[in-house]
Amino acid sequence: MVQATYHFPDGFLWGTATAAHQVEGGNDNNNWSRWEAEPGHILNGDRSGSACDWWRGRWKEDLDRAAETGQNAHRLSIEWSRVQPAPDRWDEDALDHYREIIRGMRARGLTPMVTLHHFTDPLWFYDQGGWEQEAAPALFEQFALRAVEAFKEMVNLWVTVNEPNVYVFSGYMGKDFPPGKSDTNAAFAVMRNLIRGHAAAYRAIKRVQKNSSVGFALNYRSIKPASASPFDHALAKFAHNSFNDSFARTLQTGVLRFSAKRAAIPEALGTQDYLGVNYYTRDLVRFAPLARKDMFVKRAFPPGAELSPNGFIANVPDGLFEALHWASQYNLPIYITENGIEDSTDELRPRYLVEHLHQVWRAVNFTYPVRGYFHWSLVDNFEWERGWSQRFGLWGLDVQTQARIRRRSVDVYAEICRQNAISAEMVQRYAPESFDRLFPDR
Ligand code: NOJ
Numbered sequence: 524m525v526q527a528t529y530h531f532p533d534g535f536l537w538g539t540a541t542a543a544h545q546v547e548g549g550n551d552n553n554n555w556s557r558w559e560a561e562p563g564h565i566l567n568g569d570r571s572g573s574a575c576d577w578w579r580g581r582w583k584e585d586l587d588r589a590a591e592t593g594q595n596a597h598r599l600s601i602e603w604s605r606v607q608p609a610p611d612r613w614d615e616d617a618l619d620h621y622r623e624i625i626r627g628m629r630a631r632g633l634t635p636m637v638t639l640h641h642f643t644d645p646l647w648f649y650d651q652g653g654w655e656q657e658a659a660p661a662l663f664e665q666f667a668l669r670a671v672e673a674f675k676e677m678v679n680l681w682v683t684v685n686e687p688n689v690y691v692f693s694g695y696m697g698k699d700f701p702p703g704k705s706d707t708n709a710a711f712a713v714m715r716n717l718i719r720g721h722a723a724a725y726r727a728i729k730r731v732q733k734n735s736s737v738g739f740a741l742n743y744r745s746i747k748p749a750s751a752s753p754f755d756h757a758l759a760k761f762a763h764n765s766f767n768d769s770f771a772r773t774l775q776t777g778v779l780r781f782s783a784k785r786a787a788i789p790e791a792l793g794t795q796d797y798l799g800v801n802y803y804t805r806d807l808v809r810f811a812p813l814a815r816k817d818m819f820v821k822r823a824f825p826p827g828a829e830l831s832p833n834g835f836i837a838n839v840p841d842g843l844f845e846a847l848h849w850a851s852q853y854n855l856p857i858y859i860t861e862n863g864i865e866d867s868t869d870e871l872r873p874r875y876l877v878e879h880l881h882q883v884w885r886a887v888n889f890t891y892p893v894r895g896y897f898h899w900s901l902v903d904n905f906e907w908e909r910g911w912s913q914r915f916g917l918w919g920l921d922v923q924t925q926a927r928i929r930r931r932s933v934d935v936y937a938e939i940c941r942q943n944a945i946s947a948e949m950v951q952r953y954a955p956e957s958f959d960r961l962f963p964d965r
Pocket residue numbers: 542545685686801861899905906915
C-alpha cells in the first residue's frame with residue numbers, strides 16, 4: 524500500500540462556515556421569516572424556527588466542538604435586521620451579543636471570518652424595494668460601517684456579500700428565494716446594486732481598518748457542455764460568464780457584463796483583496812430548443828457521478844480544482860469559503876471531503892495561493908427553500924430536542940485539521956473507496 528502524506532502550508536485556515544439565519548433561531552424581522560410564513564415556499568412547510576439555537580447560547584457548545592476537533596477558524600454572518608431593526612434604530616445589545624460570540628471564537632483559537640450579507644434583508648429594507656432600490660448600496664454601507672466599528676479589534680477578514688449570483692438567480696430569475704420574481708431587468712438592477720453595495724462596504728471597511736482583508740463569496744458552479752455540439756459549448760460559456768465570472772470580473776474591470784446587458788461601475792474597480800469560492804458541484808448543459816420555460820437549457824449531473832441522498836449534489840471533486848484555477852487568474856489570495864454535501868447518512872461525506880481536499884492540495888502545489896478552507900457546515904442547519912430536508916453538518920441536529928449527533932466526518936476532518944495534512948492511513952481508514960484515486964501506486 525502506498526504511504527504518503529499530503530501537507531498543507533503553515534498557517535492554513537481550517538474551519539466551518541455558518542450563516543445567521545440558518546443557525547441563530549428567532550429571526551423574525553427579515554425577508555426570509557416572512558417568506559417562510561407564506562404557504563408553498565419552503566419544502567414541507569418547514570420553518571427556521573429556533574434553528575440551531577445559537578442566539579440563545581448554543582453557539583458556545585458548537586464552537587467548543589469546532590475547537591476541540593482541531594479547527595482554527597470559523598466563518599459566520601451578522602444578521603443585519605438584528606443590528607438595524609428599523610431604518611432609524613441601531614440595536615447596541617445585538618452588537619454586544621455578536622461581540623461576545625466573536626470574542627468567544629477568539630478565546631477558542633478560532634480566527635473569525637465575518638460575512639455581512641448572507642441572503643437575508645431586514646424587512647424595512649426589503650419593503651422599500653430591497654436591492655432593486657438605488658439607495659440600497661448606501662444603506663448597506665451604513666450597516667457595514669457599524670459592523671466594522673463594532674468588531675474591528677477582533678476581526679480583519681470580511682466577506683461583504685455571500686453568493687450574490689445565487690441571490691440574483693434564485694430571487695429574480697428562479698422563484699426559489701424571496702421576492703420570487705422572474706424578471707431579467709430586475710435581476711440586472713439587483714446585480715448592479717449588489718456590486719455597488721459590495722464596493723461601498725469594501726471602502727467603508729478600509730477607511731476604518733487598513734490592514735483588513737475584504738472580499739465576497741462566490742458560488743462557483745462548474746458548468747460544462749454536455750456534448751461536442753457548438754451550441755452546447757456556447758451555452759456553457761455563456762452560463763459560466765454570467766453565473767461564475769461576472770461579479771469578480773466587474774471588480775477587476777469596472778464594467779458589469781451580465782446576460783446580454785452591460786453597465787459601467789467604476790467605483791467597483793480594485794475592491795477585492797481575495798477571492799472567496801463556494802464550490803459544491805458540476806452541471807453539464809445541453810441546448811434544448813423546446814425547453815422554453817427553462818430558457819432552452821437542460822442541465823444534468825455528469826453521468827456516473829455519485830449523488831447526495833436528495834440528488835442535490837454530485838460528487839465532482841475536480842470541479843473544485845477548476846474553481847481554484849479560475850480564481851488564480853486574479854492573482855489574489857483564495858479562500859474556499861464553503862464546500863460540503865447534504866448527507867444525513869454520512870455515507871458519502873467522508874469521501875466527498877477527502878476527495879475535495881485532495882484537489883485543494885493539488886491546487887496548492889500548482890502554487891495557487893489558497894489560504895484556507897471552510898467546510899459547510901459545522902452542524903445541520905436550515906437549508907432555505909429546502910427547509911430541514913437537507914443535512915450539511917459534520918454534526919447532525921435533532922431539530923426537536925436540539926441534540927447534536929456526532930458523524931464520522933467529524934473525526935476525519937479533525938484529523939486533517941490537526942495534522943494540516945491528508946495521509947494515506949487516514950484515507951484508508953475513513954474513505955477506503957477513495958484510496959486508489961488519491962494514492963495511485965504509479
Ligand atoms: C451556499 C449558501 O451560502 C448556504 O447558505 C447554503 O446553506 C449552502 N450553499 C448549502 O446549500
